[in-house]
Amino acid sequence: MAAHSSIEAITRRIVERSKPHREAYLDRVQRAVAKGVHRSTLSCGNLAHGFAVCSPAEKAALAGDVVPNLGIITAYNDMLSAHQPYETFPPIIRDAAREAGGVAQVAGGVPAMCDGVTQGQPGMELSLFSRDAIAMAAGIGLSHNMFDAAVYLGICDKIVPGLVIAALTFGHLPAVFIPAGPMTSGLPNDEKSRIRQLYAEGKVGRAELLEAESKSYHGPGTCTFYGTANSNQMLMEIMGFHMPGASFVNPGTPLREALTKEAAKRALAITALGNEFTPAGEMIDERSIVNGVVGLHATGGSTNHTMHLVAMARAAGIHLTWQDISELSDTVPLLARVYPNGLADVNHFHAAGGMGFLIKQLLKTGLVHDDVRTVFGQGLAAYTVEARLDENGMVMREQSPEESGDPKVLTRIENPFQSNGGLKMLTGNLGKGVIKISAVKPERHVIEAAAVVFQDQQELQDAFKRGELNKDFVAVVRFQGPKANGMPELHRLTPPLGVLQDRGFKVALVTDGRMSGASGKVPAAIHVTPEASDGGPIARIQNGDMIRLDAVNGTLEVLVDATEFASRPAAEANLDDNEFGMGRELFAPFRRNVGPADSGASVFFG
Numbered sequence: 001m002a003a004h005s006s007i008e009a010i011t012r013r014i015v016e017r018s019k020p021h022r023e024a025y026l027d028r029v030q031r032a033v034a035k036g037v038h039r040s041t042l043s044c045g046n047l048a049h050g051f052a053v054c055s056p057a058e059k060a061a062l063a064g065d066v067v068p069n070l071g072i073i074t075a076y077n078d079m080l081s082a083h084q085p086y087e088t089f090p091p092i093i094r095d096a097a098r099e100a101g102g103v104a105q106v107a108g109g110v111p112a113m114c115d116g117v118t119q120g121q122p123g124m125e126l127s128l129f130s131r132d133a134i135a136m137a138a139g140i141g142l143s144h145n146m147f148d149a150a151v152y153l154g155i156c157d158k159i160v161p162g163l164v165i166a167a168l169t170f171g172h173l174p175a176v177f178i179p180a181g182p183m184t185s186g187l188p189n190d191e192k193s194r195i196r197q198l199y200a201e202g203k204v205g206r207a208e209l210l211e212a213e214s215k216s217y218h219g220p221g222t223c224t225f226y227g228t229a230n231s232n233q234m235l236m237e238i239m240g241f242h243m244p245g246a247s248f249v250n251p252g253t254p255l256r257e258a259l260t261k262e263a264a265k266r267a268l269a270i271t272a273l274g275n276e277f278t279p280a281g282e283m284i285d286e287r288s289i290v291n292g293v294v295g296l297h298a299t300g301g302s303t304n305h306t307m308h309l310v311a312m313a314r315a316a317g318i319h320l321t322w323q324d325i326s327e328l329s330d331t332v333p334l335l336a337r338v339y340p341n342g343l344a345d346v347n348h349f350h351a352a353g354g355m356g357f358l359i360k361q362l363l364k365t366g367l368v369h370d371d372v373r374t375v376f377g378q379g380l381a382a383y384t385v386e387a388r389l390d391e392n393g394m395v396m397r398e399q400s401p402e403e404s405g406d407p408k409v410l411t412r413i414e415n416p417f418q419s420n421g422g423l424k425m426l427t428g429n430l431g432k433g434v435i436k437i438s439a440v441k442p443e444r445h446v447i448e449a450a451a452v453v454f455q456d457q458q459e460l461q462d463a464f465k466r467g468e469l470n471k472d473f474v475a476v477v478r479f480q481g482p483k484a485n486g487m488p489e490l491h492r493l494t495p496p497l498g499v500l501q502d503r504g505f506k507v508a509l510v511t512d513g514r515m516s517g518a519s520g521k522v523p524a525a526i527h528v529t530p531e532a533s534d535g536g537p538i539a540r541i542q543n544g545d546m547i548r549l550d551a552v553n554g555t556l557e558v559l560v561d562a563t564e565f566a567s568r569p570a571a572e573a574n575l576d577d578n579e580f581g582m583g584r585e586l587f588a589p590f591r592r593n594v595g596p597a598d599s600g601a602s603v604f605f606g
Contacts, residue, residue: 004366006331007290010324011369014286018319022286025171025317029281032172036272037069037148050146051105058103062146068271070097070264071107071147071173073138073163075154080114082155082222082229085180085251089153089260093178096264104264107150108141110134112159115489115516116223120457122582124488127158128514129590131308132603134162135169135315142170148271149174151264155222157516160232161308164241165604168315171281176267176375177241178260179233181251183221185347189339192216193520197502200464200495220251224345226338228308228516231301235309237355237383238295239288240374241280244397245387248350255389262395266375278373281316287369289313291380293325294368297332297421298358300341300438303526304516306423311600322432322598326425326554332367333416334438337409340520341422341439344409352410353386356400360384361413426525426549426556429565430510430537432598433528437551440523444501445551447508447523449474450544451558455573456480457490457513464496472506474547478538478571480513481531482594482601485578486587489514497522508549510556512538512597525549525556527597532571534596539570 003011015022051062061067072093076086090106097104111130118124134154142150150173152163160177167175195212198204222229233247243266246259270278289309296305306325313320334341335358338349362368363381370380385397404410411417422438437445449472454460457477463469475497481487490513500507501522509515509524512531530536537558541547546559558565578584595606 002366003369004331007294007328007367007369010327011286011290014290014318014320014324018286018317021319022317025281029171029279033272033279037145050144054103054105062103068102068148068268068273069146070102070104070267071142071150072104073107073110073141073150073152073166075110075112075134075159075163077112079117080112080156081183081217081220082180083112084220086153089178092257092260093151093264096261097268100265100268102268105146107144107147108137110137110154110159110162112154112156115157116217119489120492122584125486125578125584126582126587127489128482128487128601129587131158131162131165131311132590134159135165135604138163138166139169142166142173147173148273149176149267151175151267152177153180155180155229155232157228157232157304160236161312164312165315167280168284168312171316172279174267174270174278174375175241175280176243176263177236178263179236179242179247181221181249181256182224182230182346183217183219184250185224185345186218187212187215188343189216189225189345190343196495197499200499222346224347225340226300226346228302228304230346231296231299231305234295234299234301234355235292235305238359238368238380239292240283240372240376240380242375244376244383244385245354245356247355248346249387250347254393255387255395258389258393258395259387270375276377278375283373283375284316285372286318287372289318289320290328291368291372293320293328294332294362295358297329297423298334298362298367299336300334300338300422300436302516303423303434303436304514306434306527307597307601310598311602311605314600314602314605322425322434325423329421329423332421333413334418334421335361335411335413335416337417342409344406348406348409352406353400353404356383356385357404357410360400364413424551424554426551426554428555428557429562430556430558431529433510433525433556435523435525435549435551437523439520440551441521444506444523446549447474447506448546448548449506449508451476451541451547453478453541453543457492460493461496464500469496469500470503470505474508474510474549476538476541476547477509477511477513478532479573479575480511481533482597483531483591484512484533484573484575486584486591487514487597487601489516491516494520494522510538510547510549512536523549523551528556529597531596532573533575535570537565540565540568542568
């Protein structure tokens with residue numbers, strides 16, 4: 001089916017806006033393709049270093065450029081549950097490469113930090129910047145110019161966006177992303193959230209809280225709620241970087257291993273040495289980016305991608321804006337209910353039909369572009385499938401069902417959970433921000449209340465514990481942007497604000513920080529830009545100012561006389577404590593040079 005008229009119009013607008021940058025980017029890609037890998041032209045010393053540990057047969061093959069060499073970029077570590085399964089992937093990929101007549105080498109490792117470990121801790125101030133550090137680390141691995149294609153082993157929050165930026169920077173190389181899958185279902189996410197709120201109220205102790213958390217996060221794989229990590233996996237499939245049906249297969253299963261082998265062989269098949277050359281920079285275009293945004297809205301995905309998708313697109317010379325994302329949200333209905341937008345986890349989503357069913361529904365009405373290139377070939381319709389094993393243990397694919405396995409989790413396009421994706425841009429005299437309302441009850445979409453201003457999240461925690469917040473209010477938590485302290489996640493705010501909301505108070509959050517895909521039921525205007533440390537109006541808010549957050553009309557206003565508000569001095573914050581410790585001093589250049597949130601909060605794209 002042809003693209004929906006609104007989808008087509010927004011895509012054309014992005015194409016026109018991006019044209020100068022995209023044309024320059026594609027020219028760079030073509031020049032790199034023309035230069036090629038040409039391992040045989042390296043000096044003997046260069047080449048000897050590059051294949052010193054290979055077998056004699058592999059050395060002979062690589063010396064003559066007669067077989068493709070596959071670079072593996074891995075985010076493996078065994079502290080991070082989602083990435084622990086990658087320990088065994090390189091041998092699997094090397095064996096698959098040999099079977100396909102090629103060679104595979106680990107080109108480099110990249111850092112992979114866990115936001116779940118660093119929540120509310122100093123290390124969280126490195127989290128967002130780790131995305132750009134990951135892109136640079138991957139770039140170093142690929143800079144040896146030994147590879148005809150690359151596979152990327154990454155799952156979680158900043159890791160996949162960083163790897164995508166690298167893959168598109170090396171856009172002359174084919175790129176296949178290989179997931180490791182979600183952990184099996186543990187303690188239901190809503191029960192985990194209930195225990196967290198009880199702990200915040202002092203009704204249960206640390207032992208009970210740790211027991212609940214351990215039952216929820218209990219084994220290898222991604223956390224099962226629908227935050228940034230699982231939003232990443234959805235994006236990689238709907239944008240064509242994954243093999244069809246690969247995203248949500250659990251680690252340690254025969255199907256997971258078979259999909260990994262298949263992905264490695266496919267990466268070798270789409271190099272310039274074959275007949276299906278698919279350089280990543282040409283494969284990903286404006287239609288692919290729009291498909292990613294549509295998938296984000298249809299599934300109620302992470303608000304972090306209002307920054308990550310912008311940065312990922314910029315890496316390919318494509319200029320995506322918050323306005324584009326917001327307008328696409330108005331067009332795309334919500335088709336999935338996965339925690340925090342429902343009670344199900346990603347395993348339930350996958351069992352109900354998963355990505356194949358979702359893409360089939362979106363294609364029905366032209367909400368995604370079918371005429372795109374993917375690592376699997378031409379056309380997104382090839383992704384309306386479920387992956388299975390045949391009797392020989394090889395991957396086979398069946399058409400996804402016409403009906404959802406659980407309509408409470410994943411629904412048909414004719415019967416959406418809501419008419420829009422629930423992710424909106426807010427504008428007004430406080431600047432720009434974004435809000436995710438897919439998990440917020442309609443009666444809380446508009447909040448007008450007096451501001452209570454905090455300079456960090458601990459101040460709010462302390463005020464809550466002192467009983468000072470039992471009232472209607474808008475919490476303004478500022479100096480949490482990328483220039484101030486690296487823009488850490490502010491998830492520690494969710495339990496106390498949730499408690500206050502459950503007590504019947506009208507509460508909302510306005511912040512220049514982040515809340516991710518787990519912001520949940522409390523209305524939160526996040527990523528407010530310009531940030532307080534960059535001259536943003538949020539720095540002029542005072543306690544008692546009336547603030548109106550209107551997610552219906554997309555506005556964010558402080559209800560103060562314009563002349564008075566403009567004449568106020570901006571508040572200042574002592575950020576000395578954010579300068580040192582846990583590696584924060586190493587990222588001072590990032591804080592100085594980072595761009596605003598609406599440009600991707602990146603040191604690459606100001």
